[in-house]
Amino acid sequence: MKPFKGERIFTPGPVELPDAIREVLGRQIIHHRTPEFTQAFLETRNLFKKLVGCPEENFVFFASSGTGAMEAAVLNFFREGDKVVAIVGGKFGERWAELGKRWGLEVVKLNVEWGKSVDPEKVENLLKENPDCKGVLVQMSESSTGALHDVKTLGEITGKSDALLVVDAITALGVYDIKPCEWDIDVLVGGSQKAFMLPPGLSMLWFSEKAKERLTDRAYYFDISGELKKQIEGQTAFTPAITLILALRESLNILLSEGMEKVEKRYRVMAEGVRRAVQALGMKVFPEKPTISLTAVFPDELDADALRKEMLKMGVRVAGGQGKLKGKIFRISHMGMDLLDMPVVLSALELALKRLGRDIKLGSAVGAYLEAVNE
Amino acid sequence: MKPFKGERIFTPGPVELPDAIREVLGRQIIHHRTPEFTQAFLETRNLFKKLVGCPEENFVFFASSGTGAMEAAVLNFFREGDKVVAIVGGKFGERWAELGKRWGLEVVKLNVEWGKSVDPEKVENLLKENPDCKGVLVQMSESSTGALHDVKTLGEITGKSDALLVVDAITALGVYDIKPCEWDIDVLVGGSQKAFMLPPGLSMLWFSEKAKERLTDRAYYFDISGELKKQIEGQTAFTPAITLILALRESLNILLSEGMEKVEKRYRVMAEGVRRAVQALGMKVFPEKPTISLTAVFPDELDADALRKEMLKMGVRVAGGQGKLKGKIFRISHMGMDLLDMPVVLSALELALKRLGRDIKLGSAVGAYLEAVNE
Numbered sequence: 001m002k003p004f005k006g007e008r009i010f011t012p013g014p015v016e017l018p019d020a021i022r023e024v025l026g027r028q029i030i031h032h033r034t035p036e037f038t039q040a041f042l043e044t045r046n047l048f049k050k051l052v053g054c055p056e057e058n059f060v061f062f063a064s065s066g067t068g069a070m071e072a073a074v075l076n077f078f079r080e081g082d083k084v085v086a087i088v089g090g091k092f093g094e095r096w097a098e099l100g101k102r103w104g105l106e107v108v109k110l111n112v113e114w115g116k117s118v119d120p121e122k123v124e125n126l127l128k129e130n131p132d133c134k135g136v137l138v139q140m141s142e143s144s145t146g147a148l149h150d151v152k153t154l155g156e157i158t159g160k161s162d163a164l165l166v167v168d169a170i171t172a173l174g175v176y177d178i179k180p181c182e183w184d185i186d187v188l189v190g191g192s193q194k195a196f197m198l199p200p201g202l203s204m205l206w207f208s209e210k211a212k213e214r215l216t217d218r219a220y221y222f223d224i225s226g227e228l229k230k231q232i233e234g235q236t237a238f239t240p241a242i243t244l245i246l247a248l249r250e251s252l253n254i255l256l257s258e259g260m261e262k263v264e265k266r267y268r269v270m271a272e273g274v275r276r277a278v279q280a281l282g283m284k285v286f287p288e289k290p291t292i293s294l295t296a297v298f299p300d301e302l303d304a305d306a307l308r309k310e311m312l313k314m315g316v317r318v319a320g321g322q323g324k325l326k327g328k329i330f331r332i333s334h335m336g337m338d339l340l341d342m343p344v345v346l347s348a349l350e351l352a353l354k355r356l357g358r359d360i361k362l363g364s365a366v367g368a369y370l371e372a373v374n375e
Numbered sequence: 376m377k378p379f380k381g382e383r384i385f386t387p388g389p390v391e392l393p394d395a396i397r398e399v400l401g402r403q404i405i406h407h408r409t410p411e412f413t414q415a416f417l418e419t420r421n422l423f424k425k426l427v428g429c430p431e432e433n434f435v436f437f438a439s440s441g442t443g444a445m446e447a448a449v450l451n452f453f454r455e456g457d458k459v460v461a462i463v464g465g466k467f468g469e470r471w472a473e474l475g476k477r478w479g480l481e482v483v484k485l486n487v488e489w490g491k492s493v494d495p496e497k498v499e500n501l502l503k504e505n506p507d508c509k510g511v512l513v514q515m516s517e518s519s520t521g522a523l524h525d526v527k528t529l530g531e532i533t534g535k536s537d538a539l540l541v542v543d544a545i546t547a548l549g550v551y552d553i554k555p556c557e558w559d560i561d562v563l564v565g566g567s568q569k570a571f572m573l574p575p576g577l578s579m580l581w582f583s584e585k586a587k588e589r590l591t592d593r594a595y596y597f598d599i600s601g602e603l604k605k606q607i608e609g610q611t612a613f614t615p616a617i618t619l620i621l622a623l624r625e626s627l628n629i630l631l632s633e634g635m636e637k638v639e640k641r642y643r644v645m646a647e648g649v650r651r652a653v654q655a656l657g658m659k660v661f662p663e664k665p666t667i668s669l670t671a672v673f674p675d676e677l678d679a680d681a682l683r684k685e686m687l688k689m690g691v692r693v694a695g696g697q698g699k700l701k702g703k704i705f706r707i708s709h710m711g712m713d714l715l716d717m718p719v720v721l722s723a724l725e726l727a728l729k730r731l732g733r734d735i736k737l738g739s740a741v742g743a744y745l746e747a748v749n750e
Contacts, residue, residue, distance in 0.1 A: 238443075
């Protein structure tokens with residue numbers, strides 16, 4: 001039976017757009033060199049400042065996808081020849097290493113088995129062995145494996161060193177109540193199409209005072225100093241993604257009305273529930289220490305892609321594995337979701353398993369989820 | 376009397392969004408790693424191929440504003456130390472020179488008085504004096520002055536040399552029936568928020584076979600080779616501006632249904648009409664050889680910004696001067712406009728002049744416009 005409602009997406013970006021945001025996206029355009037835009041942009045900046053909870057205005061927005069802001073981090077805070085440690089435990093960790101190499105950094109790779117989280121002690125030792133290290137590049141939520149890296153502990157380590165802690169928080173910002181100042185994070189990167197529930201095309205980059213002192217003039221389109229000067233005044237160096245800035249204001253209002261503590265709690269409850277649900281079906285949660293933004297599931301001997309295909313017939317889209325995990329895992333995103341959205345994807349999962357001949361008791365995953373949520 | 380309908384924008388980007396495009400923008404998001412997106416993207420690419428009228432698939436889209444694609448041109452087609460000529464006759468010409476310097480090129484500036492168009496003979500002579508020149512960077516429509524540079528003649532010149540002709544056509548593509556292959560253009564850059572009538576955040580870059588041979592691997596986010604490989608298959612290297620790609624398909628359908636010859640004719644008629652209208656009011660068209668994308672007006676002893684302010688009270692927004700032209704000119708965009716939109720902006724202009732104490736005959740500008748259109 002083909003679903004009449006169209007596809008429901010449970011992918012870790014893009015995520016479903018709330019109606020209130022779609023309404024903003026469909027509005028007639030306004031010009032960006034106007035008091036109207038400036039006011040809206042300054043409001044958006046104020047809301048973003050509340051989100052990160054730091055007093056400084058050290059952040060900029062770019063008209064780009066998240067990778068653009070990652071490139072901005074590498075170009076603006078490091079010089080050619082600078083030594084950095086890239087923590088590589090998935091596809092996005094690899095991206096840090098690639099970016100570092102492309103822009104002339106000396107990249108020391110700290111390889112982490114895919115699905116595992118980095119051992120902070122290893123980072124500490126590496127920094128001791130490399131006292132000339134200028135930065136540690138890491139994901140908070142490595143969405144290709146579903147693993148969470150403990151950036152708070154990493155901040156304690158880099159905070160005592162000369163190195164900047166550069167965190168790709170693209171699938172963590174707007175999920176976790178991240179406090180970059182308190183946690184000694186130096187650079188924090190976010191993207192619009194994740195927990196901000198917007199279309200892709202807008203990225204965010206926050207940085208510390210320690211990072212600010214290292215700003216270079218290597219970039220042009222992604223030049224942080226130039227953008228910051230303009231953005232503090234409610235303008236941008238180049239044409240901004242007007243529509244996405246206006247929609248981000250709406251998104252931040254949604255997040256801050258709920259309150260980031262409660263938002264994180266909601267994700268925590270959903271994630272815990274989904275983990276128990278997949279375990280109730282005899283499947284494994286893939287990462288050792290999972291992020292709450294999404295759950296990566298290892299369905300053992302079952303073909304993860306066959307399962308996804310079966311779910312898709314019911315109009316439910318979950319993500320597959322990336323890179324070396326292709327066909328081995330599937331990933332259920334929680335971003336932009338509410339507690340009662342998960343029974344939809346879990347029901348589809350149960351039916352898909354049944355249709356693929358697995359002997360499961362229908363309702364068992366949803367039941368386990370609801371039990372967890374009800375605790 | 377405050378207008379109840381809200382602001383009407385006649386600015387050279389962003390421009391008014393057609394309803395059909397707003398409808399696409401307000402839709403629920405779809406995932407980009409899907410056959411559905413791939414199909415839509417390939418359709419969009421096919422339509423874009425028709426627009427430029429070249430058989431090759433040599434073009435990519437970026438999630439960025441137009442400046443991002445300009446940066447891509449400089450990074451991908453030139454190496455450090457390459458000598459290029461930048462034609463600087465306005466703010467956007469300056470941007471070419473800045474970008475060239477930032478990415479290590481040896482930039483020979485060919486300064487053109489603001490408002491004038493470059494003399495192709497001067498370019499030809501410069502290329503003779505600099506046989507090692509690898510490129511000529513120019514705007515087709517220099518929107519800060521309203522001047523048109525004759526890129527067709529420039530193409531004849533660079534075509535006989537080793538230099539690539541790199542054209543910022545951000546306010547020309549979708550207005551003029553540009554034929555980059557026939558005109559010997561090597562790189563053509565466009566932006567979504569101009570004649571494509573979309574929000575900003577998507578840029579386009581087309582290139583010739585001659586340019587293709589020079590592709591470097593200097594860029595990462597703006598890496599053309601990497602993007603091209605993916606985009607030919609209907610995918611992208613990094614997350615695309617999904618919504619804007621889908622809306623671009625709509626936009627290209629609108630343009631191609633009218634037909635680019637007719638589109639150009641429509642702009643030509645509007646531009647000629649507006650020029651006669653402002654002259655009927657005793658004002659001057661600022662550029663010597665104006666583009667048809669917009670009309671830059673020099674209101675003589677009148678303060679252009681006071682005039683703009685007066686028009687804004689009636690809900691009509693035109694653009695001011697940029698850089699050294701600030702306060703001296705105002706600019707009326709024709710992009711995304713229909714013949715009967717111009718009487719709106721011209722009526723506001725007439726009323727504004729009257730209110731500022733000018734002795735003009737109301738209806739004279741609109742009359743002159745309609746006479747021109749009716750020819």
